[in-house]
Amino acid sequence: MLLSVKNLKKSFITEEGTLQVLRGVDLELAAGERLALTGESGCGKSTLLYLIGALESFDAGEIWMDGVPLGPLNDRQRADLRRTSVGIVFQQFNLIPSMTVAHNLRFHARLAGREDADWINQLSQRLGLTKFLKAYPEQLSGGQQQRVAIGRTLAARPKLILADEPTGNLDEKTSDQVITLMLQLVEETGAGLLVVTHSSRLAERMDRSLLLTSGLVS
Secondary structure, three states, rough: HHHHHHOOOEEEEEEEOOOOOEEEEEEEEEEOOOEEEEOOOOOOOHHHHHHOOOOOOOEEEEEEOEEEOOOOOOOHHHHHHHHHEEEOOOOOOOOOOOOHHHHHHHHHHHHOOOHHHHHHHHHHHHOOHHHHHOOHHHHOOOHHHHHHHHHHHHHOOOEEEEEOOOOOOHHHHHHHHHHHHHHHHHHHHOOOEEEEEEOHHOOOOOOEEEEEOEEEEO
């Protein structure tokens, strides 16, 4: 099993007191599997994604990624995990504005020590980015920027890809095109894919879907 989450709990301190966001989440994801996580806005979907991506710490429970428990890891080890094994596609793209498309595409792969010019060239072609390689993010449309974000993530060949509302800023037609490309490329790399989404159209394209409600998944 690529990803195993057991009895995961997370709370936040607010002005009104302690807010229990996750009350004991359990989920599993196999290598090559595509899973959608749905639920109402504010239910904790993004929080769960950030915990799995080792971006935040959890209060209780367990997260195992490819046989490695995240709980005991220190900050450096968490950073190493994100660099080498986990790729994250954010809703806001998070491209580096001072870098060209070509440099953005190579960025994570270089950090992971997996820069493969042939693979990155293939990604550029498949994602329709070849003629934009010298452009900067601000010169691209939203759909083009999301393609760069997906390419940047896949360039490092992560074992697990986490996508947080990857089509939230795109129109329906562009969304369908981007997701089709992402699913094709994910299948070719054999990575596991966990997508947080409000979109029933997107959720239906995954292998299965889970609903997060009242801090639990079903």
